[in-house]
Amino acid sequence: MSDRFDVVIIGAGPGGYVAAVRAAQLGLKVAVVEKDEPGGICLNWGCIPSKHLIHQAAAYHALGEMEAVGVTVDRSGLDYARVQAGSRKVVKTLTGGVAGLLKRNGVCYVKGHARIASRGRVAVEEEGTTLECDNIIVATGSRPMQVPGFEFDHRQVISSDDLLALTCLPKSIVVLGAGAIGCEFAYVLNCFGVEITLVEAMSHILPTEDFEACAVVARSFKKSGIGIRCGTRATGLEREGDMVRVMLEAGDDTTDCVTAEKVLVVFGRSPITDDLGLEEAGVKLDARGYVETGPFNQTSVAGIYAIGDITKTPALAHVASREGEIAVEHIAGHEPQADRVDPDLVPSAIYCEPQLAGFGLREDQAKARGVEFTKSVFNYIGAGKTIAIGKPEGLVKLLCDPDTGELLGCHVVGHDATEIIHELLLAKQGELLAEDIESVIHAHPTISEAVMEAARGIGGKPIHA
Amino acid sequence: MAKDYVMPKLAMAMNEGTIVEWLVEDGAAIEQGQPLLVVETEKVAYELEAPESGLIRILTAAGDTVPVEERIAVIAGSADELPQTGGESEAEPPADNIGAPASGAAVAAGRPGPAESLATAGGRIKASPLARKLAKQYGLDLSEITGTGPGGRIVKRDVLGVASSTAAPAASAARATGGAPIERVRLPLRGTPRASIARHMLESLQSSAQLSSFWESDITELKKTRQSLLAREKQLGTRVSVNAFIIRAMAAAIAEVPIANAALVGEEGVIYESVNVGIAIALPGKTQWDSILMVPVLRQVEKMGIVRIDQEMKRLVSSAREGTLTADEMSGSTITLSSTAGLAPPGAALTPILNMPNAVIIGPSTPRDKFVPVNGEAELRTMMPVSMTFDHRVLDGEPAARFASALHRFLENPALMLA
Ligand SMILES: Cc1cc2nc3c(=O)[nH]c(=O)nc-3n(C[C@H](O)[C@H](O)[C@H](O)COP(=O)(O)OP(=O)(O)OC[C@H]3O[C@@H](n4cnc5c(N)ncnc54)[C@H](O)[C@@H]3O)c2cc1C
Numbered sequence: 001m002s003d004r005f006d007v008v009i010i011g012a013g014p015g016g017y018v019a020a021v022r023a024a025q026l027g028l029k030v031a032v033v034e035k036d037e038p039g040g041i042c043l044n045w046g047c048i049p050s051k052h053l054i055h056q057a058a059a060y061h062a063l064g065e066m067e068a069v070g071v072t073v074d075r076s077g078l079d080y081a082r083v084q085a086g087s088r089k090v091v092k093t094l095t096g097g098v099a100g101l102l103k104r105n106g107v108c109y110v111k112g113h114a115r116i117a118s119r120g121r122v123a124v125e126e127e128g129t130t131l132e133c134d135n136i137i138v139a140t141g142s143r144p145m146q147v148p149g150f151e152f153d154h155r156q157v158i159s160s161d162d163l164l165a166l167t168c169l170p171k172s173i174v175v176l177g178a179g180a181i182g183c184e185f186a187y188v189l190n191c192f193g194v195e196i197t198l199v200e201a202m203s204h205i206l207p208t209e210d211f212e213a214c215a216v217v218a219r220s221f222k223k224s225g226i227g228i229r230c231g232t233r234a235t236g237l238e239r240e241g242d243m244v245r246v247m248l249e250a251g252d253d254t255t256d257c258v259t260a261e262k263v264l265v266v267f268g269r270s271p272i273t274d275d276l277g278l279e280e281a282g283v284k285l286d287a288r289g290y291v292e293t294g295p296f297n298q299t300s301v302a303g304i305y306a307i308g309d310i311t312k313t314p315a316l317a318h319v320a321s322r323e324g325e326i327a328v329e330h331i332a333g334h335e336p337q338a339d340r341v342d343p344d345l346v347p348s349a350i351y352c353e354p355q356l357a358g359f360g361l362r363e364d365q366a367k368a369r370g371v372e373f374t375k376s377v378f379n380y381i382g383a384g385k386t387i388a389i390g391k392p393e394g395l396v397k398l399l400c401d402p403d404t405g406e407l408l409g410c411h412v413v414g415h416d417a418t419e420i421i422h423e424l425l426l427a428k429q430g431e432l433l434a435e436d437i438e439s440v441i442h443a444h445p446t447i448s449e450a451v452m453e454a455a456r457g458i459g460g461k462p463i464h465a
Numbered sequence: 466m467a468k469d470y471v472m473p474k475l476a477m478a479m480n481e482g483t484i485v486e487w488l489v490e491d492g493a494a495i496e497q498g499q500p501l502l503v504v505e506t507e508k509v510a511y512e513l514e515a516p517e518s519g520l521i522r523i524l525t526a527a528g529d530t531v532p533v534e535e536r537i538a539v540i541a542g543s544a545d546e547l548p549q550t551g552g553e554s555e556a557e558p559p560a561d562n563i564g565a566p567a568s569g570a571a572v573a574a575g576r577p578g579p580a581e582s583l584a585t586a587g588g589r590i591k592a593s594p595l596a597r598k599l600a601k602q603y604g605l606d607l608s609e610i611t612g613t614g615p616g617g618r619i620v621k622r623d624v625l626g627v628a629s630s631t632a633a634p635a636a637s638a639a640r641a642t643g644g645a646p647i648e649r650v651r652l653p654l655r656g657t658p659r660a661s662i663a664r665h666m667l668e669s670l671q672s673s674a675q676l677s678s679f680w681e682s683d684i685t686e687l688k689k690t691r692q693s694l695l696a697r698e699k700q701l702g703t704r705v706s707v708n709a710f711i712i713r714a715m716a717a718a719i720a721e722v723p724i725a726n727a728a729l730v731g732e733e734g735v736i737y738e739s740v741n742v743g744i745a746i747a748l749p750g751k752t753q754w755d756s757i758l759m760v761p762v763l764r765q766v767e768k769m770g771i772v773r774i775d776q777e778m779k780r781l782v783s784s785a786r787e788g789t790l791t792a793d794e795m796s797g798s799t800i801t802l803s804s805t806a807g808l809a810p811p812g813a814a815l816t817p818i819l820n821m822p823n824a825v826i827i828g829p830s831t832p833r834d835k836f837v838p839v840n841g842e843a844e845l846r847t848m849m850p851v852s853m854t855f856d857h858r859v860l861d862g863e864p865a866a867r868f869a870s871a872l873h874r875f876l877e878n879p880a881l882m883l884a
Contacts, residue, residue: 282732302731404595404602405598406598406621430593431594431596431614431621432593432594432595433598435594
C-alpha cells in the first residue's frame with residue numbers, strides 16, 4: 001500500500017507540528033490532520049498573540065517614563081482595534097511560517113476533523129477519507145475549562161480566546177483565576193487602563209510558583225492599581241444589564257461582590273479528548289479526561305501516542321514540542337535522550353512585568369516533603385544594571401542540596417526573568433553546582449550578575465548584599 | 466590489553482538487565498562467538514556471545530541486576546592482564562570498552578552499538594561536578610565508574626548506580642540536627658533488583674483493578690494426610706510440604722473455575738490451559754538491610770501429583786537461592802502463590818499485590834489452632850488464614866468467590882484434591 005503512513009498526527013499545535021517536522025527529518029512518511037489553522041492554540045490563541053499584547057502594553061506603559069525627562073507624551077489616541085489587528089497579523093505571519101515549514105519538510109497536511117477509526121486508521125470527516133498508518137500521535141491540545149455557574153456567553157463572560165479577539169476594551173474586568181494566563185491578561189489590561197480585579201482561591205497569585213517570587217509580582221501589581229483578592233472563591237455570577245456581578249467568598253466565610261463590564265474566566269484548561277474515538281480504541285483516560293501515558297509518551301494502546309496539553313505534564317508549548325520529539329524518535333527506532341519529559345527540568349515562564357520563571361523544587365514543596373535545602377535569595381536591586389534601567393524589583397532564589405550544592409529549585413522574578421532562567425537550567429541539566437555558577441565571570445552590568453551573586457550565597461556571601 | 470565487557474542495551478526500553486547465568490567459568494579461556502551468558506530484560510532472555518577471544522574475569526554474579534553499560538566482566542589477552550578476583554583493580558590501566566553484540570536477539574533497528582562509555586578522554590575523567598562530589602561522598606573512585614551522560618560523561622545516576630551496589634554510609638547523618646530523623650543507611654534504588662521490584666509493584670497496583678478477600682480454611686485433615694506422607698518420606702524421596710498441597714489445591718480449584726487462571730493481554734482476556742504457578746520467594750539482598758523477591762514458575766502443575774510438585778518446587782527454590790534459575794523458569798506464570806506462613810503472625814490477613822499479568826494471587830499465612838464447632842462440639846482445629854487478590858478487570862466477584870470456595874473445599878478435604 002503506497003499511501004500508508006508511518007505516522008499520522010492529529011493536531012498541528014506546538015506538539016503536533018514539531019512532531020511532524022521531526023518525523024519527516026527522520027525519514028518517516030508523515031501526515032498531520034488539523035481542523036483549524038496550523039500552530040494550534042499556542043500560535044493562534046495562546047503564547048504568541050498574548051506575548052504580542054504584552055509587548056504592546058509594556059511599550060504603551062513605558063511612554064509614561066519619558067515624563068521624568070520632560071517629554072510629555074499624549075497617550076490618549078489608543079486605538080485598541082489596531083492593537084488587535086497587529087496581533088492577528090503576527091499570528092498570520094507565524095502560522096504561515098508553520099505551514100511553510102511542514103510543506104518544505106514534505107509533511108502531508110490534511111485539513112479536517114480527525115477521529116481514530118481503529119488502531120492504525122484515522123478518519124478525516126470533511127475529506128471523507130481514512131488515513132492508514134502504523135502509528136498515531138494524538139496532539140489535540142486543550143480548551144478553556146467550563147465551570148458550572150460561570151458558563152461562557154462570549155460577550156460578558158469570556159474565555160481567553162474571546163479576550164484575544166476583543167476589538168475594543170471594556171472599562172473594567174474581573175479576572176477569575178490568577179494562574180499564568182490570568183496574570184498576564186491582568187497586566188496587559190491594566191497597562192491599557194482597564195480597571196482590574198484579580199480573584200484567586202489559593203493563598204497567593206500564581207499558586208504553582210514559589211511564593212516568595214510571586215510576592216514580588218503581587219506587590220508590583222498592587223502598586224500599579226490591580227485589585228488582588230487571594231484566598232477568595234468566586235461563588236456565582238449575576239448579570240445586571242451591561243454589568244456582571246461576581247459573588248465572592250473569602251476563607252473566613254465573609255461574602256461580598258465585585259461588579260465589572262466583563263468577567264474573564266481563566267480557571268484552567270480542559271484536555272480535548274472527546275469526540276476523537278480515543279476510548280473506543282482502548283486508550284486509557286483518567287477521571288478528568290487526560291490521556292494516561294507511559295515511557296516515550298505511549299498510551300495504553302500500542303502504536304498510539306499522546307503528547308502536549310492532553311497529557312498530565314505541565315500545559316506548556318515547550319513541553320508539547322519535546323514530547324512530540326520523544327514520541328517520534330521512539331517510532332523511528334531512535335533513542336531519545338530521555339523516555340519522558342522530566343518535570344523538574346521544565347521551565348515555567350510568565351511574561352507579565354515583572355516576569356517570573358522557574359523550575360524544580362519550590363520552598364513550600366521542600367518543606368512539605370521534608371527535603372533539606374540551603375536557600376539563597378539575591379535581590380535584583382543589588383545588580384547595578386537593574387537600577388540603571390529602572391527595573392529594580394525582582395529576585396533570584398536558589399534552593400540547593402546542603403551536601404552537594406546540587407541545584408534543586410531555581411526561581412527568578414523580575415525584568416527578563418524568562419531569558420535569565422536558562423543559565424540556571426543549563427547548569428541543572430549539566431549537573432553544575434552553585435560553586436560552578438559562582439566561578440563564571442559574568443559581564444557587568446547585566447541582570448545575570450544577580451544569578452552569580454545568588455549562587456555565591458549558597459556557599460558563602462554575595463558581594464553586593 | 467584488557468577490555469571491559471558491559472551490560473549491553475538489548476532493547477529500546479532496557480535500562481537494566483539481570484544476569485541469569487554465566488555460561489563460562491570465571492578465568493576461563495573463551496573463543497569469539499562462544500555463548501557467554503544469559504541476560505534477562507523485563508520480558509525476554511538473551512544469550513550473548515563472546516565479542517572476542519581471550520580470558521574472562523567475571524565481575525558480576527548471576528542473579529544480579531545491573532544498569533545498562535555497567536561493566537560486568539573483563540576480557541584480556543593474557544593472564545597477566547586479567548584483574549585479580551574480587552579486588553578492585555586500582556592499578557589497572559583503563560580498559561577499552563567492547564560492545565556485546567546480541568546473538569540471534571533482535572537489536573533495535575537503526576540503533577548504533579553500545580555508546581562509547583569510556584569517560585576518560587586523554588587521561589582526564591569526564592564527570593559532571595555533581596557526580597564528582599557524590600563520588601567523593603560515597604568514597605568511590607571515578608575511574609571505576611562508567612559514564613552514561615552526554616559524550617560518555619559520568620553523571621549523577623552513574624555514581625548512584627555504583628553506590629547502590631555497596632550500601633553507602635548515610636552521608637547526611639551529620640546534618641540531622643533539629644527535627645530531621647537521624648539516618649542509618651541509604652539504599653539507592655537505581656540499578657538494584659529493588660528498582661525493578663518497586664516498579665513492578667507500583668505498576669501492578671496502578672494498572673489493574675485489585676480486590677482482596679480473606680478466609681480461614683481448616684487444614685487439620687490436610688495436616689493428617691501430610692503426616693501419612695511424611696511417614697513414607699524415604700520412599701517418596703521428599704518431605705512433602707504444606708505448600709505442595711496448596712499448589713495442588715489451586716490446580717484442582719482452577720479445573721472447576723478456569724477463569725482464575727487467566728490474564729488480560731492487550732485487549733483480550735486469556736484463560737490458560739496450563740497451570741503455571743509463580744512461587745514468590747524472598748532471598749537475602751545484596752546488603753544486610755534489603756531483601757530480594759523472586760517468582761520462579763512451576764509449570765503445568767495440572768499434570769503433576771503432590772510429590773512431583775513438592776520436588777519441582779524445592780528444586781526451583783534452591784536454584785533461586787543459588788542464582789541459577791533460567792529465564793524460562795522465571796517467566797510464564799498464570800497464577801501466583803505468595804505464602805507468609807511461618808513469617809507473619811498466626812491468623813494474619815494480607816492484601817497480596819498481583820504478579821502481573823496474572824489475574825489471581827493466593828496468599829496463605831501462618832495457621833493457628835482454634836476451637837471451632839464440629840457437629841455441635843467445640844473442637845481444636847488448625848485454621849489457616851488465606852488471602853486472595855484478583856483482577857476485577859479479568860473476572861468478577863462471582864467466579865472469584867466460586868474459585869475461593871473451591872480452593873477452600875480442597876484445602877479442607879485433601880482427599881478430594883488427590884482424586
Ligand atoms: C492565553 C494563553 C497563553 C499561553 N501562553 C503560553 C506561553 O507563553 N508559553 C507556553 O509555553 N505555553 C503557553 N500557553 C499554553 C500553550 O498554548 C499550550 O500548552 C500548547 O498550545 C499546547 O500544545 P498542543 O500541541 O498540545 O495543543 P494545541 O496548541 O492546543 O494544538 C492542538 C491542535 O489540535 C487541533 N485539533 C483538536 N482536535 C482535533 C481533531 N479532532 N482533528 C484535527 N485537529 C484537532 C486543534 O485545532 C489545535 O490546533 C498559553 C495558553 C493560552 C490559552
